[in-house]
Amino acid sequence: MLNDILRATQKNQENAILFLQMLIQTPSPSGEERKAARITAKEMKASGFDEVAVDRLNDVMGTIKGVGGGRSILFNGHLDHVPPGKMDEPYSAKLMNGSAFGVEGEVVYGRAASDNKGALAAMVMAGKIIKDLGIQLKGDFKVAAVSLEEVGGAGTQATIEESGFTADLVVIGEATENRVALGHRGGVGVDIVVKGMSCHASAPERGINALYKAAEIISRIRSGLIPRLPDHPIYGRTSISITQISVKPDTSNVVPEECSFHIDCRNSPDYSIIALVEDLEELIASMKEADPELDADVVTPKRRGTMRGFNGFYTDPEEYSIVQEVKEAVSEALGQETETKLWTFRTDGNYYAWKGTPVVGFGPAEERFSHTNLDHVRVKEYLESIKVYAWLACKICGVKG
Numbered sequence: 001m002l003n004d005i006l007r008a009t010q011k012n013q014e015n016a017i018l019f020l021q022m023l024i025q026t027p028s029p030s031g032e033e034r035k036a037a038r039i040t041a042k043e044m045k046a047s048g049f050d051e052v053a054v055d056r057l058n059d060v061m062g063t064i065k066g067v068g069g070g071r072s073i074l075f076n077g078h079l080d081h082v083p084p085g086k087m088d089e090p091y092s093a094k095l096m097n098g099s100a101f102g103v104e105g106e107v108v109y110g111r112a113a114s115d116n117k118g119a120l121a122a123m124v125m126a127g128k129i130i131k132d133l134g135i136q137l138k139g140d141f142k143v144a145a146v147s148l149e150e151v152g153g154a155g156t157q158a159t160i161e162e163s164g165f166t167a168d169l170v171v172i173g174e175a176t177e178n179r180v181a182l183g184h185r186g187g188v189g190v191d192i193v194v195k196g197m198s199c200h201a202s203a204p205e206r207g208i209n210a211l212y213k214a215a216e217i218i219s220r221i222r223s224g225l226i227p228r229l230p231d232h233p234i235y236g237r238t239s240i241s242i243t244q245i246s247v248k249p250d251t252s253n254v255v256p257e258e259c260s261f262h263i264d265c266r267n268s269p270d271y272s273i274i275a276l277v278e279d280l281e282e283l284i285a286s287m288k289e290a291d292p293e294l295d296a297d298v299v300t301p302k303r304r305g306t307m308r309g310f311n312g313f314y315t316d317p318e319e320y321s322i323v324q325e326v327k328e329a330v331s332e333a334l335g336q337e338t339e340t341k342l343w344t345f346r347t348d349g350n351y352y353a354w355k356g357t358p359v360v361g362f363g364p365a366e367e368r369f370s371h372t373n374l375d376h377v378r379v380k381e382y383l384e385s386i387k388v389y390a391w392l393a394c395k396i397c398g399v400k401g
Ligand SMILES: [Zn+2]
Pocket: 078, 115, 116, 149, 174
């Protein structure tokens, strides 16, 4: 049967590339997924999916019903993408030689090629191949093409909470270069708000410049806190980046009375948001001893769930034997041993993992090209991922006859 899948992928190659190009040619920044959702739903129906539903957020949920008696599998890919920025012809979806990006073979270029339309198109094409070959899966084959991933994951959450669209195994399509990912660090963000006293910029001695105070805190975070962030045996190193800064009033000739900056922290379970806040408060307290004028507070986000100790996940092979089955199926489809890895960035996988569902990652494209002006997916990797998704579904869901 694997050979049938390989042949069918080959035969469907042109069609698969066209579908991917059509998706890329349809801009779908977060919140504007409607048109791309329509195209995806239409392709699912044309490919023979038994049920295709679109919810209020333009999440598309397609199902190929199993005949019964098998485990279900759900592939999750996102429709939305980050803005194209200064990309050249971001929605051209042109086929070009990968040498322009230092990679081998042909690539499809364009915004979202690597994140996440390559994987999403492959998921739908895998369903088509299963249908074309008349394979009768025992468990359900599901594809969730979700919205709003790049802005927090409301799409995936709606498919789970409002439509109950889940399965026995979830595969997230974020870029893994066709290796198996088992999780990622958590991500938390806090702000530091520094208060000063404004005055005319021509007489700075009359005020307290909040920006100068903030700069001192930033420099202490870099020299004192960042070097001692913990290393975790599974998740790796906790990181901190200071990403945004703003002043009030935002006026060129006034010494600012307030300055806020944002701290992005990617963490492991042993460095929760609580530990981060404690460290920052301690750092500010120690600075206050030397500078009684310093007035700074750590502000945590009010969003639901953000005070959860840890929002990453790890699907431990020791706990979930299905991980071994996934590795075997992927290795068989690719014809070579596959490795496991962790993503550097976050995904929507945690929303399923928190429910106790095993989640693995597998997607064409390289992490390092996501969100960059060099956004592309290699054709070879894209086609391989179609084979892998189809074969993985056969192995996990089981096949009748
Ligand atoms: Zn993504």
